Amino acid sequence: MVLNEIEAKAASKLIQKGYLDIPIPSGLDVVAEINRLRKEKNAVILAHYYQTGDIQDIADYVGDSLGLSQQAASTTADLIVFAGVHFMGETAKILNPSKKVVIPDLKAGCSLAESAEPNAFRAFREAHPDHVVITYINCSAEIKAMSDIICTSANAEKIVNSVPLDKPIIFAPDKNLGRYLIKKTGRDMLLWEGACIVHEAFAIDKLLELHKQHPTAKIIAHPESEDHLLKVAHYIGSTTGMINFVKNDSSQEYIVATEAGILHQMLKEAPQKSFIPAPSHEDNTCACSECAFMRLNTMQKLYLCLRYESPEIHVDEAIQRKALLPIQRMLEISKS
Incomplete structure (x- = not known):
């Protein structure tokens, strides 16, 4: 089977598999090839802190959702390779409708984003028409298009405080972040009942014992x-x-309750300190929480999506226009 036939077969199964299942030649220096292709295509590789260490190390920028959104908004690259989950690639595409945005694996989703089904959320919003809708960035493009302002965990308190006190607020989709913000801001917000399975996996009894x-x-x-x-x-x-x-604190040891991929950056920023992943309910070898969606991305898939510029993220034009406004409001508020 010649190479173009292999490529055609892989492309035909892209939706089914989520990624291009094309063999990589034995002995290929994937890192060198990614670096060559990145320069040749004027591509930028954006990666979330929850990606594996090898992907974080090769990325042009590693960050949280706010930082990644800011980078996506300001990039001059022709091709955006997003090593993260689907809603992150969608956000980059919303900010750059004329650019091509690719992701290593289309099936890299998000349990929190999936907890807000668009039709159900539309009905929820229509039942409370006087409310300002703040949605956490961990949601689909369709949910963003129904929102007034987007937020991330880095700027959520600031976003909530930007809403006039006489305006009632809907906060979606993360109920845990919403409850935390109610305590921090004193705002009595109406919460959507969504959650991240990774962050709800931590076992308090195991944590206290640890x-x-x-x-x-x-x-x-x-x-x-x-x-x-x-x-x-x-x-x-x-x-x-x-x-x-952890970089600026005087302590030398930390128990970290978030996705375990963050430990890679913590060790780079503070190599003299010790970091222990918080234990989860599940009995597993690392006793920590890893996002199965984030782990779908690999260096091999990253190389293939950069080489073949696929799988590509697409966002309906009407949704893109509507979703852009609340993201721009967030970025504007974050500047002040």
């Missing part, structure tokens, strides 16, 4: 975690906030 074994360790947690876990945390913040905290 802390007994490491009594000097500080517990740091992402605000998508459940309330009983946040109550015992010494620091609560976004992924970037957590990295900055």
Whole structure:
């Protein structure tokens, strides 16, 4: 079978598999090829902190959802390769409708984004027409298009506080982040009942037992975690906030309650410190929470999507125009 036949077969099964299933020649230096193709195609590789370490190391920019959105909004690249999950690629496409945006695996979804089904959310919003709708960036393009302002965990408090006090708020889709923000801001928001399966996987009993074994360790947690876990945390913040905290804090040991991919950046930023992944309910080899969706992306898939510029992210033009406005509002508020 000649190469173009292999490519055609892989393309025909793209939707079914989610990625291009094309063999990579034995001995191919994937890192060198990615670097060559990136330069040749004027491509930028954006990666989330929850990606594997090898993907983080080869990316042009590694960050949280806010930082990635800001990078996507300002890039001069012709091709955006998004090593993250589907809603992140959609956000980049919304910000860059004329650019090609690709993702290593189309099936890299998000349990939190999937918890807000568009038709159900539309009915929820229509039932509360006087409310300002703030949606967490972990949602689909369709949900963004029904929103007034988007937020990330890094700027959520600032976004909530930007809404006049006489305006009632719907906050979606993460109920845990919403409850945390109600406590932080004092706003009585109406919450959508969505959650991230990774951040709800942490076991409080195992965490407290682990802390007994490491009594000097500080517990740091992402605000998508459940309330009983946040109550015992010494620091609560976004992924970037957590990295900055461990880098600048005087302690030497931390128990980290978020997706385990973040440990790679923490060790790079503070190599002299110790980081222990918070334990999950599930009994697994690492005793930590990993996002199965984030782990669908690999270096091989990254190389293939850069080489063949596929799978490509598409967003309906009408949805793109509507979704762009609340994202731009978020980026504008984040500047001040």
